[in-house]
Amino acid sequence: MSAIRVKRRPRSSSAPGIGFYISATVLVLLSIAPILWVLKMSLIPRAELFASPPTFLPQDFTLSSYSTVFSDPTFIRGLFNSALIAGVSTLACLLLGAPAAYAFARLRFRFRTFLMTGILALAFFPAVAVIAPLFLEFKALDLLNTYWAVIITDTVFVLPLTVWILTAFFRQLPRDLEDAAKVDGATTLQAFRHVILPLAAPGVATAAIIAFIVTWNEFLFANTFLFDSDHWPATVVIPNFATTHTVEYGAQAAAALVITVPIALVVLAFQRRIVQGLTAGALKG
Amino acid sequence: MNGGTGTADNRRGAGAAERRTARWMVSPAILLIVAVAFFPVAYSVYLSLHDASITSVGGWVGFDNYAQLFRDSKFTGALLNTAVFTAVSVTIELVLGLTIALGLNQAFRGRGAVRTAVLLPWAFPVVVSALMWRLMLQDQVGIVSYLVQSLGLADSPILSDRTSLLIAAILVDVWKTTPFMALLLLAGLQTVPKDVIEAAKVDGAGALRRLFSITLPLLKPTILVALLFRTLEAWGVYDLFWVMADRQLDSLSTYTFEGVRVSQLNFAPGTAAAVFTFFAALAIALVFIKLLGARTAEER
DSSP states (O other), X not given: OHHHHHHHSSOOSSOOOHHHHHHXXXXXXXXXXXXXXXXXXXXXXXXXXXXXSOOSSOSSOOOXXXXXXXXXXXXXXXXXXXXXXXXXXXXHHHHHHHHHHHHHHHOOOTTHHHHHHHHHHGGGSOGGGGHHHHHHHHHHTTOTTSHHHHHHHXXXXXXXXXXXXXXXXXXXXXSHHHHHHHHTTOOHHHHIIIIIHHXXXXXXXXXXXXXXXXXXXXXXXXHHHOOSTTTOOHXXXXXXXXXXXXXXXXXHHHHHHHHHHHHHHHHHHHHHHHHHHHHHHHHHO | OOOOOTTHXXXXXXXXXXHHHHHHHHHHHHHHHIIIIIHHHHHHHHHHTBTOOSSOOOOXXXXXXXXXXXXXXXXXXXXXXXXXXXXXXXXXXXXXXXXXXXXXXXXXXXXXXXXXXXXXXXXXXXXXXXXXXXXXXXXXXXXXXXXHHHTXXXXXXXXXXXXXXXHHHHHHHHHHHHHHHHHHHHHHHTTSOHHHHHHXXXXXXXXXXXXXXXXXXXXXXXHHHHHHHHHHHHHTOOHHHHHHTTTOSOOHHHHHHIXXXXXXXXXXXXXXXXXXXXXXXHHHHHHHHHHHHHHHHHHO
């Protein structure tokens, strides 16, 4: 990790000009303008929402859209389900992914490249290719319409990304430390648990953050395997909310923003780490 | 690349134990992936060759399901939509992303703020961006509809016309993923050695010459990896079409979903569509990996 940070320092000697700052500002505005506009839609009263021509700055404020959202029990339940599904999947991903990533990064065993390629290939699977057979399998196992169906599929489909990120992080750690631990009589597993994992904590945190974002946003599996609003995560509740509140555009806008708040906070807090995690793997080619 | 050959003796002694530990560390992940991803794909292929339904596998029908698929104009439409969506959105994202990355490849104040701002659209659930843009494209209250109509670009409601829906879907995808592309490419740019570029400058190479003769060739592996990721992600597009177009616009994935999950009478053709989507994705991936392999071999 520190290696990346050091690399970033020495850059172009000349300070960026005014044209540069203008284009950076345009870029930022293009990214967040739609978000701000929807925020505005969620805060203005109905009459202003339907005004033509539209008002560019809000003239009037109301929180009624938000009270519509929060008085809908399905919606609260959806947020809870999302947190549960994303939380458990993230944890499972780390428990399965960290040991595998360590083995790929450090140990020698037969079929290593083959297995690693197999896991990474999964990142390119169109998820839709597995829904029909999994529907039948989950039906046979009585797992349809349970959290497990979605937790299992989410975990498996986020694993490649987790393994990729963690392998990249483990490879950056100095090898001498484990070797020293092994000379002192530690087994490979002990060296992994007591030496490598604590050192790789930032990398593990990065993988966890990215896995959480991806599973929080998952829609296809949840929409396929869960049939009732008791189990739906927020991503499935949202389109259904929009269908039942067809013309309440303000409430739809509020709903869209509310489910994104947790993710937005994570991004704000960890932007540097997220970028490092996402690019660490990609640069290995 | 891991260096450290000094401990080779040590390692050879512990070789068998190490292999055993490695097996234990890798197998849970591998077994789960095989059970939940690789086996189901194989099972999909099997189902697609049968007269399958949600309750039974049915009799062997060979390639009938595939033949039926290509006679279905809904499927060929979905295929065309997906191909156009993938090709156009990924091309725009690459060009824009590269431009942004080249522009941002310098130290400047407010770097963190820019990074956060461009990460936000990426981190938003697709479902949410789809809904947000549907609101903005909406005929009665949508700001985009209002602007488009007052500029005289279109007179019919955007959300009721398939072509404009597809254009809108491409634009939403560009909004959502260009920043991500730019960040990946920016990280690649930062590994391009500065002294090579300085040397070229001293030798009198112009900015464009430096870009096309040094920066882009060195960046090619990163570009290919980013393209591979984005192309396959776009190929599987589902959430965006399903929510933004309110089921009026088909992609390969929404077509499969409808067959398999919604109107279960179409279960068998649905599995055929899933298998087709899968093998097409595999073919795309192989082309990129071939390009990537050729590239790296050339460099070494």
